Amino acid sequence: MSYLELKDIHKAYYLGKQAFPVLNGINLTFERGEFVAILGESGGGKSTLMNIIGGLDRQFEGQVLLQGTALDHHQEKQMDQYRRETIGYIYQSYNLINHLSVLDNVLISLDMTKLNRSAREQRAKELLAKVGLTDQIKKYPNQLSGGQKQRVAIARALASDPQIIIADEPTGALDSENTADVLKLLDQIAEEGRLVICVTHSEDVANAGTRIVRLADGQITSDDRIKAAYPVDENRQQIPARKLPWYVPMSTAFKHLRYTWTWNLIIIIGTAIGLFAVMLFNGLGNGLKGYINQEINDMVNPRVVTVSRYQKTSQNQRGGGAQANNQQAAAMGVSSTTTSQPTFSSTQLAQLKKVKHVQTVQPIISASNATLSIGSKDYTASTLTTWTASNRKSIIKAGHTAGKNEIVVDKDTVAKKWSSKNWKDLVGKKVTVSFQTTNASGKSVTVKQQLTVAGITESTTGGAVNAVSYATMKAMRSSKDLSTKPTSVAVKVDSRNHNDAVTKQINKLKTDGKRTYRATSIASMLDTVNTYVNLATTILAAIAGISLLVSALMIIVTMFMSVSARKKEIGILRALGESRGDIRRLFTSESLIIGVISALLATGIAYGVGAALNKVLYQIASYNMIEIHLGNVVSTFIIALVIALLAAILPAWRAARLNPIDALAAD
Numbered sequence: 132m133s134y135l136e137l138k139d140i141h142k143a144y145y146l147g148k149q150a151f152p153v154l155n156g157i158n159l160t161f162e163r164g165e166f167v168a169i170l171g172e173s174g175g176g177k178s179t180l181m182n183i184i185g186g187l188d189r190q191f192e193g194q195v196l197l198q199g200t201a202l203d204h205h206q207e208k209q210m211d212q213y214r215r216e217t218i219g220y221i222y223q224s225y226n227l228i229n230h231l232s233v234l235d236n237v238l239i240s241l242d243m244t245k246l247n248r249s250a251r252e253q254r255a256k257e258l259l260a261k262v263g264l265t266d267q268i269k270k271y272p273n274q275l276s277g278g279q280k281q282r283v284a285i286a287r288a289l290a291s292d293p294q295i296i297i298a299d300e301p302t303g304a305l306d307s308e309n310t311a312d313v314l315k316l317l318d319q320i321a322e323e324g325r326l327v328i329c330v331t332h333s334e335d336v337a338n339a340g341t342r343i344v345r346l347a348d349g350q351i352t353s354d355d356r357i358k359a360a361y362p363v364d365e366n367r368q369q370i371p372a373r374k375l376p377w378y379v380p381m382s383t384a385f386k387h388l389r390y391t392w393t394w395n396l397i398i399i400i401g402t403a404i405g406l407f408a409v410m411l412f413n414g415l416g417n418g419l420k421g422y423i424n425q426e427i428n429d430m431v432n433p434r435v436v437t438v439s440r441y442q443k444t445s446q447n448q449r450g451g452g453a454q455a456n457n458q459q460a461a462a463m464g465v466s467s468t469t470t471s472q473p474t475f476s477s478t479q480l481a482q483l484k485k486v487k488h489v490q491t492v493q494p495i496i497s498a499s500n501a502t503l504s505i506g507s508k509d510y511t512a513s514t515l516t517t518w519t520a521s522n523r524k525s526i527i528k529a530g531h532t533a534g535k536n537e538i539v540v541d542k543d544t545v546a547k548k549w550s551s552k553n554w555k556d557l558v559g560k561k562v563t564v565s566f567q568t569t570n571a572s573g574k575s576v577t578v579k580q581q582l583t584v585a586g587i588t589e590s591t592t593g594g595a596v597n598a599v600s601y602a603t604m605k606a607m608r609s610s611k612d613l614s615t616k617p618t619s620v621a622v623k624v625d626s627r628n629h630n631d632a633v634t635k636q637i638n639k640l641k642t643d644g645k646r647t648y649r650a651t652s653i654a655s656m657l658d659t660v661n662t663y664v665n666l667a668t669t670i671l672a673a674i675a676g677i678s679l680l681v682s683a684l685m686i687i688v689t690m691f692m693s694v695s696a697r698k699k700e701i702g703i704l705r706a707l708g709e710s711r712g713d714i715r716r717l718f719t720s721e722s723l724i725i726g727v728i729s730a731l732l733a734t735g736i737a738y739g740v741g742a743a744l745n746k747v748l749y750q751i752a753s754y755n756m757i758e759i760h761l762g763n764v765v766s767t768f769i770i771a772l773v774i775a776l777l778a779a780i781l782p783a784w785r786a787a788r789l790n791p792i793d794a795l796a797a798d
């Protein structure tokens with residue numbers, strides 16, 4: 132049984148339906164320790180035969196047997212393994228990978244062995260020393276002479292310790308001195324017990340071997356042994372091979388990106404700009420939400436739920452926006468209720484107090500369209516209410532909260548109208564408050580009382596706040612024999628988190644099977660505001676995201692260009708034994724690396740620009756308007772990776788589908 136046997140190999144190329152036969156029944160046997168020269172005219176089919184032996188060509192008839200077992204050229208994985216474990220290639224045009232250093236060119240083959248990292252590096256260095264290139268290992272192929280390149284190729288062919296070395300015109304591009312060196316190396320390789328098959332059309336080269344096979348018209352015309360084959364040490368252990376680990380294509384991709392960094396930098400910057408815009412808009416959305424929430428919380432206590440008696444009005448039935456406005460106003464403690472509204476009994480106040488998580492229950496009485504007369508001038512307070520826990524003290528911009536026979540008045544609609552410059556001076560002035568209401572028997576009654584201005588309020592969320600203490604309101608109404616029962620109630624909850632639960636609970640309370648209360652909380656208003664801010668932010672981010680489409684297209688174009696420019700590399704890697712999956716991983720990794728670097732750059736820019744904008748905006752709003760959260764960063768990375776992955780699919784697929792022989796023939 133021969134080590135390698137070719138049985139009746141036929142091969143024809145087709146142009147359309149027309150066949151051009153190249154090999155017409157080749158029968159040959161080879162043994163290890165031989166240095167076989169296949170000699171023939173140019174175009175005689177030598178390279179075609181080598182591609183069949185090397186497991187690159189699958190379109191032929193006949194059999195290739197390795198140690199008596201026929202190879203199945205249609206089993207892609209089996210052929211990948213065969214090339215990886217058994218074959219080492221040396222080409223006339225060297226076929227080194229330009230973006231890898233001399234050492235890396237050799238290591239790329241060693242990555243498919245089970246040697247550990249340091250052993251792989253040691254072997255690569257030893258092989259490079261053997262071919263006389265110890266000083267050149269850090270250079271790149273374009274920094275070497277032709278002879279040096281071919282020696283790197285020889286070291287690479289030997290790296291994975293293959294039993295068969297196929298050399299296709301290895302000296303075709305070399306001068307006589309380098310030719311002699313290369314032939315000597317090939318002879319040494321055969322002497323080590325390997326099978327060297329060298330294609331040539333030079334008699335001199337052929338004579339350097341142990342056997343000459345002549346090929347003409349697609350057939351063997353002679354087969355002469357000129358020297359005895361070298362003995363083979365059967366006990367010699369071959370270095371075990373393995374599939375390429377997943378991280379190697381990634382590191383090769385990184386090396387390629389580094390080698391072609393200028394072009395890639397442009398793509399990365401382009402992609403990063405789109406990602407940055409998305410991140411910044413999201414950050415702005417967070418900032419705006421935070422700002423609005425803070426502003427509202429500064430003015431209204433979010434732990435307060437405002438409760439009025441439930442009335443089934445025509446507005447309720449329509450569920451119109453006016454009701455929502457009333458509810459919001461009520462939530463701010465600025466109830467627009469009128470005296471004709473139902474009031475709360477003490478039992479009902481007690482019932483509310485008993486609701487779980489309720490801390491205090493504060494009654495409110497409001498009056499509509501009160502007139503505030505200061506000196507000879509009249510001002511209108513659309514609502515005069517009683518001060519409760521729902522009002523933040525921080526809305527008082529001058530003076531203090533209203534005590535007995537005191538009032539706090541709105542800055543814009545009262546104090547500033549009184550004096551636009553010296554509005555603070557209104558504190559301490561006397562004001563006559565009057566409003567009309569109806570008594571128990573339905574008669575119109577005017578309530579009028581002189582009060583002192585205790586403070587001036589400013590609220591930007593719920594309109595004007597004109598308020599007296601509950602005791603003052605009660606006294607004013609008692610003087611006219613009017614009811615002093617509350618028209619609404621401010622319910623303070625033990626924690627903000629229980630706000631919703633309490634609101635729901637109160638709304639569920641029933642008397643005789645009918646709903647009793649309508650509870651509204653500032654939290655629901657904040658929810659509405661947040662929904663709108665989220666919507667606006669998402670729209671802005673989505674518009675910015677359109678630029679990411681351009682980024683994706685840029686990555687696709689780059690990847691396609693990269694595949695076209697690196698066809699030869701793909702062919703070389705396939706010849707070394709890399710699978711289609713490895714090639715796909717190589718280009719996908721490259722795209723993913725572009726995505727990750729773009730996302731990193733975008734994050735850096737976003738934080739930088741965000742900080743700069745915050746500096747400016749802080750002067751205006753005293754708030755850091757750009758708040759980029761970790762979640763925004765994570766989602767940016769996810770977006771970048773998804774884009775990169777999608778952009779890589781087609782180019783990587785195309786690269787993996789390339790026929791290795793066509794790829795190797797690329798310029």
Ligand SMILES: Nc1ncnc2c1ncn2[C@@H]1O[C@H](COP(=O)(O)OP(=O)(O)OP(=O)(O)O)[C@@H](O)[C@H]1O
Pocket residue numbers: 144145153171172173174175176177178179180332
């Ligand atoms: N992909 C192909 N499609 C069509 N014909 C091809 C193809 N590849 C090679 N041929 C033809 O097959 C024949 C054998 O080519 P091959 O490259 O095997 O010859 P060779 O002996 O190696 O030549 P050289 O010494 O010039 O490299 C040539 O006539 C060539 O034109």
